[in-house]
Amino acid sequence: MLHRTLSDKLLHLAQQFPVVSVTGPRQSGKSTLVRNVFPDYRYVSLEDTDMRAVAQDDPRSFLARFDNKVILDEVQRVPELFSYMQGVIDNANMPGQYILSGSQNFLLMKSISQSLAGRVAILHLLPLSYNELSGTDFEPTAMSDFLFRGGYPRLNVIGIAPEDFFPNYIRTYIDRDVRAELGIRKVSSFNTFLTLCATRIGEVLNIESLANDCDISVDTARNWMSILESSFIAFRLHPYHKNFGKRLIKAPKLYFYDTGLAANLLGIETAEQLAESQYRGNLYENAVAVEIIKRYQALGKEPRLFFWRDSNKKEVDFILEKGGKPLYAIEVKSSATYRPSAFENLEDLAPIMGVETDHRFVVYGGDESFPTKHGTVLDFGSLGDLVA
Numbered sequence: 001m002l003h004r005t006l007s008d009k010l011l012h013l014a015q016q017f018p019v020v021s022v023t024g025p026r027q028s029g030k031s032t033l034v035r036n037v038f039p040d041y042r043y044v045s046l047e048d049t050d051m052r053a054v055a056q057d058d059p060r061s062f063l064a065r066f067d068n069k070v071i072l073d074e075v076q077r078v079p080e081l082f083s084y085m086q087g088v089i090d091n092a093n094m095p096g097q098y099i100l101s102g103s104q105n106f107l108l109m110k111s112i113s114q115s116l117a118g119r120v121a122i123l124h125l126l127p128l129s130y131n132e133l134s135g136t137d138f139e140p141t142a143m144s145d146f147l148f149r150g151g152y153p154r155l156n157v158i159g160i161a162p163e164d165f166f167p168n169y170i171r172t173y174i175d176r177d178v179r180a181e182l183g184i185r186k187v188s189s190f191n192t193f194l195t196l197c198a199t200r201i202g203e204v205l206n207i208e209s210l211a212n213d214c215d216i217s218v219d220t221a222r223n224w225m226s227i228l229e230s231s232f233i234a235f236r237l238h239p240y241h242k243n244f245g246k247r248l249i250k251a252p253k254l255y256f257y258d259t260g261l262a263a264n265l266l267g268i269e270t271a272e273q274l275a276e277s278q279y280r281g282n283l284y285e286n287a288v289a290v291e292i293i294k295r296y297q298a299l300g301k302e303p304r305l306f307f308w309r310d311s312n313k314k315e316v317d318f319i320l321e322k323g324g325k326p327l328y329a330i331e332v333k334s335s336a337t338y339r340p341s342a343f344e345n346l347e348d349l350a351p352i353m354g355v356e357t358d359h360r361f362v363v364y365g366g367d368e369s370f371p372t373k374h375g376t377v378l379d380f381g382s383l384g385d386l387v388a
Contacts, residue, residue, distance in 0.1 A: 001032075001036065002128065002132060002133075002136060002138070002153065002157065003132070004029060004033050004125065004128075004132065004298075005129070005131070005132060005295075005298035006022075006033065006123060006125055006297070006298045006300075007033065007036070007037050009123065009298065009299060009300040010022065010033070010034070010037050010123060011037055013121040013123070013300065014037075014038070014095065014096035014099065015095050015096060016095055016121070017095060017096075017119065017120060017121040018089045018092070018093070018094060018095055018096070018097040018098065018119050018120075019085075019089065019097065019098045019099075019100060019116055019119050019120040019121070020096070020098075020099050020100070020120065020121045020122075020123065021099075021100040021101070021102070021112060021120050021121070021122045021123065022034055022099070022100070022101045022123050022124075022125050023101070023102055023103070023122070023123075023124055023125070023232075024103065024124050024125035024126055024232055025103060025126065025127065025231065025232035025233065025257060025258070026103040026169070026172065026173055026176070026177070026231075027152055027153070027154055027169065028103075028125050028126055028127050028152065028153070028232070029125060029127075029128070029153040030073075030101040030102075030103070030125050031045075031073050031101060032153070033125060034071050034073075034099050034101055035071065038069070038071060038096075038099055040069065041069045041070060041071045041099060042066060042069065042070050042071065043070075043071045043073065044066055044070060044071065044072050044073065045073040045074060046072065046073060046074045046075055046077045046078050047073065047074045047077065052077055052078055055078045055081055056078055056080065059078070059080050059081050059084040060084055062081070063081065063084050063085060063088050067088055067092070067097075068092065068094065068097050069096065069097070070097075070098055070099070071098075071099045071100075071101070072098060072099070072100050072101070073101050073102075074101070074102050074103065075100045075101070075102055076102040077102075079110075082112065082114065082115035082116060083114075083115045085098065085115065085116065086115045086116060086119070089116070089119055090119075100112075100120075103177065103231070103232075121300075123297070123300055124232075124297045125297075126151070126232065126257055126258075126290070126293070126294050126297065127150060127151030127152045127153070127257070127258050128151035128152070128153055128156060129151060129291055129294040129295065129298070130146060130151075130287075130291055130380060130381060130383075131291070131294075131295065131381070131383075131384055132151075133146075133151070133156065134381060138156045138157060142271065143284070143365055143380060144271045144272070144274050144275040144280070145271045146259075146287070147259045147260070147263060147271075147274055147280070147283045147284060147287055148162060148259075148260060148263050148268065148270070148271040148274045149162055149260045149271075150162075150258040150259050150260020150261055150263070151258055151260070152165065152169070152258065152260065152261075155260065162260055162263070162264055163264070163269060166260065166261055166264035166265075167264070169261070170191075170194070170261075170265075173231065173233070174187060174190065174191070177227075177231050178190060178227060178231075184224075184227070186216075189214060189215070189216055190224060192214050193210070193214045193216070193221070193224050194228070194233070194265060195265045195266075196210060196213055196214060197210070197225075197228065197234055197254060197256075197265075198256065198262045198265035198266050199266065199279075200254050201254060201255060201256060201262055201279070201282045201283065201285075201286050202253060202254070202255065202281075202282040202285045202286060203253060203254060203282075204251045204252070204253055204309075205236060205251055205252055205253065205254045206251065207221050207222060207225070208221075232257050233256065233257060233261070234254060234255065234256050234257065235254075235255055235256075235257065236252035236253065236254060236255075237252055237253045237254075237255060237289065237305060237306065237307055238250070238252045238306055238307075239251070239252065239253075239306060239307055239308065239309050240306035240307065240308050240319045240321070240326065240353075253307055255286045255289050255290065256286060256290075257290055258290070259283045259286050259287050259290070262283060262286065263279075263283060266279055280334055281333075281334045284332060284334035284365065285317060285332045285334070287380070288317075288318070288330070288332050288363050288380070288383065289305065289318065291380070291383050292305060292318070292320070292383060292386065292387065293305065295383065295384055295387040296387055299387070303320065303387075304320060304321035304322065305318060305319070305320060305321075306318070306319045306321065307319060308326075308329070308349060308353065310349065310352075314345055314348060314349060315345065316329050316330070316331060316345055316346060316349050316350070317330055317331050317332045318330040318332070319353070320386060325353075325354060326353040326354065326355050327355075327359060328355065328359050328360075328361060328386055329346050329349070329350045329353060329355045329359065329360050329361070330360075330361045330362075330363060330386070331343070331345060331346055331361070331362045331363070332362075332363050332364075333362060333363070333364045333365070334364070334365045335364060335365055336364065336365040336366045336367075337364075337366070338362070338364055338366060338377050340372070340374060342362045342364065342377075343360065343362060343372070343374035343375055346360045346362070346374070346375060347360075347374060357373075357374065357375055358375070358376070359375075360374065360375030360376070361375055361376050361377075361378050361386065362375065362376075362377050362378065363378045363379075363380060363383065364377060364378070364379070365380070366379055367379050369382045369385075
């Protein structure tokens with residue numbers, strides 16, 4: 001059994017809050033995590049049709065039966081439970097009373113915000129990080145293999161072939177989270193939209209162009225992008241500006257939460273193909289962003305992660321902010337060979353941000369980390385040093 005870094009934070013918060021919610025994409029290991037961390041809790045899955053019918057028919061009696069030390073899985077399927085749960089929680093006033101998990105963040109968060117605000121701690125569990133796989137029997141043999149397979153636990157632990165796993169994953173995701181729960185009817189168009197998003201990884205997102213390529217309205221494209229974000233398929237990374245408001249109105253970059261899923265959508269069939277693909281650099285940059293996000297979220301924190309782009313379109317791939325100002329400036333190069341020219345953009349732009357040399361990093365595809373007069377060269381496995 002692979003240890004999930006989020007376990008410690010989950011256990012800690014359950015000693016402070018009456019409810020802890022764990023959300024994340026389908027098959028990221030949420031059910032396994034909460035059952036392992038809380039082995040003495042009763043487990044109720046509301047994916048089960050009979051159990052869901054009981055909860056929907058009589059929420060009050062259901063919660064009287066399951067009133068303490070209970071894991072409610074896929075709880076967003078019975079949203080009427082939440083208003084009744086509020087009274088049960090307030091009467092008992094006990095930490096760790098309920099552990100909630102769900103794969104549809106939009107529906108779950110809507111229910112939580114309406115009924116359980118102030119009573120719940122919220123954590124996100126993404127697919128396995130490189131750090132969680134390292135040193136185990138499932139450690140990737142090469143970076144191209146990690147980019148190709150991604151981090152979904154069943155794919156890595158059981159050894160399911162990506163070409164078998166991902167088409168079924170997408171089919172399940174669309175049937176359960178998109179069509180059934182969010183009302184998407186144009187399934188073929190949505191599939192096209194999802195694939196075209198993968199071709200734009202690491203690019204500044206032009207939502208109008210994306211909508212035109214999919215033959216849908218701009219409003220539909222925005223709505224579908226929100227669906228991808230709420231179900232932990234893709235996310236937008238905003239540009240960094242000194243004026244916080246500008247961050248929110250400038251065009252973001254697009255990334256996926258799992259490079260294996262993105263590679264499958266791009267038609268990449270083997271790790272060897274990925275190593276030679278035109279998308280390798282984009283997928284490696286994507287992996288760096290997600291690894292940073294995973295490591296922060298394992299601590300129960302949201303990373304202040306951005307990218308920098310000046311008026312001349314010079315870019316720094318990633319900025320980590322702390323205390324309202326840039327802490328680290330990070331460039332990504334997928335090549336396993338270090339070249340001093342990798343620091344060019346950092347040397348031009350980092351002084352403008354006030355980022356000193358020892359806080360400038362190039363993450364490359366090699367196996368060693370080392371300092372240079374320009375900044376520090378990091379291998380992928382050392383990304384945790386930035387989070388620490």
